Amino acid sequence: MIALYLILKVVVGAVASVLGFVRKELVLARAPMAPGFVPFIGHTITLFKAVGSYPCTWDLFAQWSTATAPKPVRVQIFTQHCVVIADPSTMKRVMSSNLKNYSKDLEFSYAPFLEILGTGLVTSGGDTWRKMRGHISKALRVEILDEIIAIATRAVDRLCVKLDAIKGTGESIDMENEFRLLTLQVIGEAILSLSPEESDELFPSLYLPIMDECNARSLSPWRTYLPTPEWFAHRKRVRQLDAAIIKIVRDRWDKKRSGQNVPDDILERVLDQELNEKRSEVERQLCYEIKTFLLAGHETSAAMLTWTMHELSNNGEATEKIRKESDKVFGRLKKDALPTRESLDTLDYSLAALKETLRLYSVVPVVNRVAEEDDDLGGVRIPKGTTVIMSLQGVHHREDLWPDPLVYKPERFTDPGFNENEGFKFLPFIQGPRNCLGQYLALLEARVVLCTLIRKYKWTKASAENGKKHTKAIPIAPANGMHFTVA
Numbered sequence: 001m002i003a004l005y006l007i008l009k010v011v012v013g014a015v016a017s018v019l020g021f022v023r024k025e026l027v028l029a030r031a032p033m034a035p036g037f038v039p040f041i042g043h044t045i046t047l048f049k050a051v052g053s054y055p056c057t058w059d060l061f062a063q064w065s066t067a068t069a070p071k072p073v074r075v076q077i078f079t080q081h082c083v084v085i086a087d088p089s090t091m092k093r094v095m096s097s098n099l100k101n102y103s104k105d106l107e108f109s110y111a112p113f114l115e116i117l118g119t120g121l122v123t124s125g126g127d128t129w130r131k132m133r134g135h136i137s138k139a140l141r142v143e144i145l146d147e148i149i150a151i152a153t154r155a156v157d158r159l160c161v162k163l164d165a166i167k168g169t170g171e172s173i174d175m176e177n178e179f180r181l182l183t184l185q186v187i188g189e190a191i192l193s194l195s196p197e198e199s200d201e202l203f204p205s206l207y208l209p210i211m212d213e214c215n216a217r218s219l220s221p222w223r224t225y226l227p228t229p230e231w232f233a234h235r236k237r238v239r240q241l242d243a244a245i246i247k248i249v250r251d252r253w254d255k256k257r258s259g260q261n262v263p264d265d266i267l268e269r270v271l272d273q274e275l276n277e278k279r280s281e282v283e284r285q286l287c288y289e290i291k292t293f294l295l296a297g298h299e300t301s302a303a304m305l306t307w308t309m310h311e312l313s314n315n316g317e318a319t320e321k322i323r324k325e326s327d328k329v330f331g332r333l334k335k336d337a338l339p340t341r342e343s344l345d346t347l348d349y350s351l352a353a354l355k356e357t358l359r360l361y362s363v364v365p366v367v368n369r370v371a372e373e374d375d376d377l378g379g380v381r382i383p384k385g386t387t388v389i390m391s392l393q394g395v396h397h398r399e400d401l402w403p404d405p406l407v408y409k410p411e412r413f414t415d416p417g418f419n420e421n422e423g424f425k426f427l428p429f430i431q432g433p434r435n436c437l438g439q440y441l442a443l444l445e446a447r448v449v450l451c452t453l454i455r456k457y458k459w460t461k462a463s464a465e466n467g468k469k470h471t472k473a474i475p476i477a478p479a480n481g482m483h484f485t486v487a
């Protein structure tokens with residue numbers, strides 16, 4: 001009886017899949033098709049070839065979707081129907097005006113990261129997301145941003161000790177790696193009050209290899225199932241990291257409950273709102289949230305800083321403007337005093353330089369969603385179940401929205417007539433209710449770091465490979481590091 005039930009279930013499931021496939025084919029028939037389509041397997045080969053070459057996958061998505069905008073362009077990966085969009089009007093519909101119709105793409109783009117991110121903010125939906133978004137937004141209110149200035153200053157001062165040691169010697173340093181460590185230390189201290197030594201002990205040995213394996217699994221999904229030595233090592237690291245994070249949350253919970261003094265950090269502010277709930281559930285959820293913050297908050301910020309340093313090393317005029325502007329803020333500080341948030345807000349050109357990096361490099365080049373019901377995007381009917389790939393890079397590189405789109409021009413953002421929040425054309429943090437919760441933190445931290453480094457040192461690129469982009473992972477980082485000498 002059970003066997004019959006199971007067979008029926010498989011047959012019904014298979015028929016439903018075939019009918020769903022045929023329906024998507026029929027509904028999407030009017031959407032323009034991207035080049036390189038092969039019957040049955042769609043664009044799989046074209047996209048597979050693009051991994052590891054130029055133009056890479058994200059470049060193809062940007063080119064294809066810009067060519068058909070405002071209409072979406074149709075792409076098929078194996079049997080998965082996708083459309084790629086690069087138009088502000090369709091972006092607005094997916095990110096904001098019809099947000100409820102678009103859920104996170106957990107089975108495709110986020111799948112290799114789900115064991116780490118679980119029901120954390122980036123990958124959750126519904127009530128869990130609403131509740132935690134409320135709690136975490138509260139925890140990130142302005143006072144914690146003031147703390148970020150102190151935390152980022154300490155982190156960049158430690159980096160300056162390393163730079164002082166090589167200053168004028170001709171020895172080079174890989175700033176991509178340094179920025180990754182720095183942003184991890186900042187986020188580790190901001191969330192959990194970890195010391196730099198604790199961060200360096202926990203993250204480079206556990207967290208970074210875990211993320212490397214997750215990224216490798218996105219391109220080689222079989223790695224998830226094959227019980228290789230790497231598979232066992234990965235599983236062990238995940239367990240160790242979870243245990244370390246849960247211990248931190250548990251200790252903090254116990255201290256708060258027993259009225260002991262606790263540090264004022266993001267964990268503390270979130271826990272304050274959760275103390276009446278069941279401890280085991282809070283521990284589990286916060287473990288996901290902390291790993292989500294580490295992932296969302298460090299590599300993206302590090303990539304932004306890395307590419308900004310690269311562009312500035314080719315642009316003496318922009319570097320000089322940043323130096324002059326930061327002298328006005330940092331040069332007037334008394335010994336050991338910190339800049340205020342208000343004074344950092346006067347660093348318009350430095351902020352523009354960072355934003356222009358986010359536009360030009362689109363460190364998160366695509367963000368995916370799944371249509372829950374049929375919808376119209378740019379005049380094309382999109383059947384439910386379609387993956388909608390939002391090409392942020394496509395929008396950021398559109399000639400009609402950004403003249404000379406491939407030229408680095410921070411001045412775009414300082415033009416008095418320009419409003420980046422208008423018209424869904426500047427989307428590094430996306431827009432709408434699911435926008436990036438850490439954007440102010442990231443830009444504040446980056447201004448402290450960038451201005452300090454530009455004021456203190458003269459940077460010379462030490463490798464012709466500095467500008468070469470990685471084609472395999474998000475966020476977009478250099479392929480072979482970012483090497484400089486300092487004087």
Ligand code: HEM
Pocket residue numbers: 121122123133187292293296297298300301304358363364367368428429430433434435436437438439441442
């Ligand atoms: C330059 C730096 C950053 C960039 C470019 C960036 C970009 C993004 C993007 C594109 C998303 C949307 C992802 C999606 O919907 O699938 C996002 C979401 C998010 N980011 Fe960031 N991010 C940055 C820094 C940070 C930092 C520093 C933090 C934490 C301190 C952070 C925390 C988050 C969180 C929690 C979400 C999920 C929001 C939600 O779904 O409600 N990000 N970010």
